[in-house]
Amino acid sequence: MILPDLAQAESSTTPFPHFISPDVISSDVAGAALRWLRDDAQWELRVEDFYEQHELDLTFATGDGIAALAAPEFVAAIRDAAAALLPTEGELELVGVTAHRLTAGQTIRIHNDHIGKDETHRVLIQLNEGWKPENGGFLMLFSDDRPEAVAEVVAPAPASAFGFRISATSHHAVSTVRGGERFTVVYTFRQTA
Template identity: 40%
Template sequence: MPVLDSLDPYARLEPVESATAPFRYFVAEHCLDAAIEPVLLDWLETGAPWSLVETDFYEQFEFDLRDADLPPALVCLVDPEMLERLRRKMEQALGDALAQHVQLVAHRLNPGQRIAIHNDMREGGETHRLTVQLNRGLTDADGGFFMLFNSDDAGDVHRILRPVSGSAIGFAISPASHHAVSRLHGGTRFTLVYSFYAQHDG
């Protein structure tokens, strides 16, 4: 396994487009370092401690990377200094002050699974999110599209984003931040989900 522990995996993370409606979000392309991506995919496929989680709007496999026994090459994904740089990038991209606490969970969708429309709002929960997409080259026929909506109506689609590996979607969580992932028909769809919290004075 290559020595990558001193690498900043998101040094290239820069929004290529931003929007304020129907909620604040940005899209980034090829944000994950090219040396990290294959190592991370190998580990997610063969060594990661997945657990099946079922809720009222999704069924998927997931685990918290902060609790996982990460290979040395992937420790950079949870390195405090890297998380601080990533927090500042999120602040700059979305215009909000964020607390230092950052969470990181990996998700996996298998064929047949999907994530129904939701907005991520919960009392005392995270306020901003960065979702990094990872896969072995999903095609349109494979599904697994990240979908943004203008309302809580699943037919009111704002835009559809292909699950391009290494790309990312960052957004501010609000009552309007409705999104979903369409059903996966082939392949495996991984994501790294970084969660942030608004900084409150006092």
């Protein structure tokens, strides 16, 4: 059984509650998942007013390489870490597991993911083997919805995790991907009672 390791996670409340953790999965697990996403995934392009990206529902993923990251035990460990590292007033329940792929030229502009009580927490695992700063695709955190309000920049380092509490003030964006592809597995939860 494969479980994430968030022992090195560091939490912050600025500019909104979030955590960052390096090396949450081994390079072997990350590499196998990345190979599956590159070679076998059936991506769907999604275009919205503030982003364009390729998406894939992994909630019931069974493919070799990716199934470990969607396994119930793995998801439960991610859920428990989110509940421990981020402000919660109840239990967290899984909404879904998805994968996102950004290719050269794609950007996600400033947004906050806030849709009310249906989604309250999100955890991202980056699978970007060989990522370099010149590739772009940085996660940017903002203190409000203006570009000049950037408060923190997070590199999409391979096998790293980023988690945050979704709210009206959880403004974030992804800078333009300049080269290669940016792969992320996304776990979305909602807080119950």
